[in-house]
Structures are given as C-alpha cells and as structure tokens.
Amino acid sequence: DGGITQSPKYLFRKEGQNVTLSCEQNLNHDAMYWYRQDPGQGLRLIYYSQIVNDFQKGDIAEGYSVSREKKESFPLTVTSAQKNPTAFYLCASRQGRGNTQYFGPGTRLTVL
C-alpha cells in the first residue's frame, strides 16, 4: 500500500526527555512537513523539507529538530527545550510544487 505512516500512534514522555516521532512515505514525494495540532486549534507548521538533506523552520520550530537523510523519511525530535510538547503531531507530504499535501495518521504525544 502506498501512503504515509507515522509511529508510534501514542507516545508518552517524561519531562526532560527527548523523543523522536517517525514519519515515512512510499509515495516518492519530494516535500515533507510536520504540523502540530492543539485542542480547538488548526494545524501549525513546525518544520518542512523540500529536498533531501535540506529543511527549513516553520512557524513554531523552537524546541524541535528534524533531519532528512532519505527522501522517504522525515523524523521529528521533540527536545526538552520544548516548553509545552503535549499535542497531536501530523506529518504530510506532497509531490512537486503546486500539488496537494496528504497527511499521515498522526502521533499523540503526552508529557507526564
């Protein structure tokens, strides 16, 4: 099946720990995105990558880091510097400029 996968579905973290959220796509899409969703809010852009080995900060990048070593993968690390990391995280990808973004199923992160 072609698509975007995110793992894990649920993730629990203690304060002070870094955690990494996985996003993989087998659609051969060029660009990948990470969004954060808080209750009662729309999605906000954290980071994006338009080609391998290149990525850019979005609107709320503080406390997050990413890498894009392979076209298929765009992992997001939530660091201890992120003050309020409990949220729902969605990964998206698109093929070529001007095309629609498609989303993965998301990861729910809870900080205990």
Next chain:
Amino acid sequence: AQTVTQSQPEMSVQEAETVTLSCTYDTSESDYYLFWYKQPPSRQMILVIRQEAYKQQNATENRFSVNFQKAAKSFSLKISDSQLGDAAMYFCAYRSAGTGGSEKLVFGKGTKLTVNP
C-alpha cells in the same frame, strides 16, 4: 501574513439534509489555493476538496461543493445529502501559489459537524 477564519465552531445537520460551512480568509496575494480537509475521530486529515483561485468555476466532488467568492474572500463548503460518516471536524486551509517558499498550509480553527440520524 495570511489568516483563515471559520466562524462556526459547531454545526449540526439532519441525515440527508444539506449543510454549509463558512470560511473567510485574508490575503494580499492574487494567486493561491484553498482547501477543505475533514478530520474524523480517527484524527486522520483527509482532503475533501481543492479550489484554485484563478478558476472562476466552483469545485465539486460528489456531494461536496464550494462557493468561492474571491472578491469577498469567502470559501464555503456545502455538503448535500449528509451522511452519518460526514460527522467530523472540518478545516479550511489556504496555501500561497507563489514560487519559492514553503507551500505551507494555513488552517482555520475548524468546525465540528454533527450529523443527526
């Protein structure tokens, strides 16, 4: 910066009836895209419909259609013959069409749609 406003936090509709969800946006650009995404309880974001700003014709996808009023910066979604499976959060989103840039989506806060049997 572009903004998207959905003024209806919640809406309800009877099964088989028609409902319209509102969306307005603010931009100084002339070329852009508008989207409606659906987020059911599973929380997967699913594309419902897409509209290119340069097209005057309103987009339609089966029971879903939009009323795009470019001058008024309005982009409403009409769902006809509502079904129980249409119950979800609906998000309106904007994306610039300019070259360069992230092509990020700017989202509204969403409208929760309830479908009553």
